[in-house]
Amino acid sequence: MSDTFEPKNIIVTGGCGFIGSNFVHYVVNHFPDVHVTVLDKLTYAGNPENIVGLPNDRVELVVGDICDKELLDSLVPGHDAIVHYAAESHNDNSITNPEPFLKTNVEGTYCLLEACRKYDVRYHHVSTDEVYGDLALDDPTRFTEETPYHPSSPYSSTKAASDMLVRAWCRTYGIRATISNCSNNYGPYQHIEKFIPRQITNILCGIRPKLYGDGKNVRDWIHTDDHSSAVWEILTRGRMGETYLIGADGERNNITVLRDILSAMGQPEDAFDWVRDRPGHDRRYAIDSSKLRRELGWRPQHTDFASGLKATIAWYEEHEEWWRSIKEATEAKYAAQGQ
Ligand code: NAD
Ligand code: TDX
Numbered sequence: 001m002s003d004t005f006e007p008k009n010i011i012v013t014g015g016c017g018f019i020g021s022n023f024v025h026y027v028v029n030h031f032p033d034v035h036v037t038v039l040d041k042l043t044y045a046g047n048p049e050n051i052v053g054l055p056n057d058r059v060e061l062v063v064g065d066i067c068d069k070e071l072l073d074s075l076v077p078g079h080d081a082i083v084h085y086a087a088e089s090h091n092d093n094s095i096t097n098p099e100p101f102l103k104t105n106v107e108g109t110y111c112l113l114e115a116c117r118k119y120d121v122r123y124h125h126v127s128t129d130e131v132y133g134d135l136a137l138d139d140p141t142r143f144t145e146e147t148p149y150h151p152s153s154p155y156s157s158t159k160a161a162s163d164m165l166v167r168a169w170c171r172t173y174g175i176r177a178t179i180s181n182c183s184n185n186y187g188p189y190q191h192i193e194k195f196i197p198r199q200i201t202n203i204l205c206g207i208r209p210k211l212y213g214d215g216k217n218v219r220d221w222i223h224t225d226d227h228s229s230a231v232w233e234i235l236t237r238g239r240m241g242e243t244y245l246i247g248a249d250g251e252r253n254n255i256t257v258l259r260d261i262l263s264a265m266g267q268p269e270d271a272f273d274w275v276r277d278r279p280g281h282d283r284r285y286a287i288d289s290s291k292l293r294r295e296l297g298w299r300p301q302h303t304d305f306a307s308g309l310k311a312t313i314a315w316y317e318e319h320e321e322w323w324r325s326i327k328e329a330t331e332a333k334y335a336a337q338g339q
Contacts, residue, residue: 121176
């Protein structure tokens with residue numbers, strides 16, 4: 001194992017999005033001597049409210065694009081590390097319009113890697129299990145760090161491309177970098193276009209939840225706080241050039257998760273609509289996170305999905321002002337796609 005790296009001044013890209021903002025909260029709450037600069041373009045998915053209330057002397061928001069090289073030249077020097085969360089992250093959007101995914105996920109990663117090379121800054125790349133494609137429902141195996149890349153969607157193919165850039169920059173230029181590929185996150189501040197918050201807010205609005213295809217697709221759910229703790233361990237103690245898979249043994253099919261939501265919100269279990277399937281819809285994701293657990297001793301804390309889901313439902317009930325203004329437009333977009 002390498003020596004512990006003790007960053008004091010980090011850049012978190014995409015720190016106003018779902019997982020990035022949860023990571024910023026995690027760092028502020030656990031590491032009092034770390035300063036966080038959030039670099040975020042504030043796209044439709046970024047909300048500065050997600051980091052409001054955190055102390056000004058600990059967190060600074062810089063509104064800007066990761067593809068802006070001049071901005072990176074002025075921002076990156078003086079920082080110890082970049083933790084890169086910023087992305088176009090929604091599969092359905094990537095099917096409708098792939099272009100921003102190419103720009104932000106591929107070119108944006110390239111710009112950050114070049115800045116890290118130029119200024120000798122440690123880089124951690126946040127990626128997804130979707131780069132491995134999907135597994136059959138009856139496949140006894142799970143994804144490991146050795147699974148070949150086989151992405152299915154425009155989104156996951158751009159994430160796969162970005163991972164490849166990181167590997168090449170490590171080998172060719174010796175940049176100090178690590179990669180993590182995590183499974184599906186849930187928790188507070190997730191955009192209501194995504195499966196769990198979409199269904200919760202549908203029920204709160206009197207709209208029936210919408211299930212794609214046959215509902216048997218499996219996702220491997222992890223609470224976003226557990227993702228944050230894993231990224232911190234990898235950033236500070238991971239081996240350079242290595243990839244770590246992050247997962248919490250949370251495999252569930254979509255219809256089971258939807259029925260859990262319906263039941264927790266006092267609805268009949270059949271109070272939902274079947275809708276058009278997502279083109280190219282990945283069947284199953286499943287993560288084997290043994291390497292991370294063995295090498296870095298990481299363990300998830302939120303192992304009770306039912307209680308994590310209840311807390312997430314309560315968060316959306318208590319933060320209606322956070323999502324209400326975007327609900328109508330989000331549903332209108334889905335309706336136009338027959339979903
Ligand atoms: P999100 O869509 O909620 O947030 C993305 C953030 O990035 C937003 O704040 C947005 O404004 C910002 N952003 C987008 N383009 C930008 C640009 N060009 N420059 C600067 N900022 C920009 O995404 P998320 O769900 O929080 O995902 C964060 C990261 O984690 C992504 O890299 C994603 O691939 C990865 N990931 C997500 C999941 C999941 O379940 N959501 C699982 C594994 C990995
Ligand atoms: O209304 C819906 N109904 C439905 O059945 C929506 C929005 C989704 N689904 C299904 C599709 C998927 O099988 O639920 C599952 C989860 O869908 P999403 O929330 O869109 O997530 P997914 O496509 O699995 O990708 C997520 O996890 C991996 C994140 O959005 C990615 O950023 C991450 O890389």
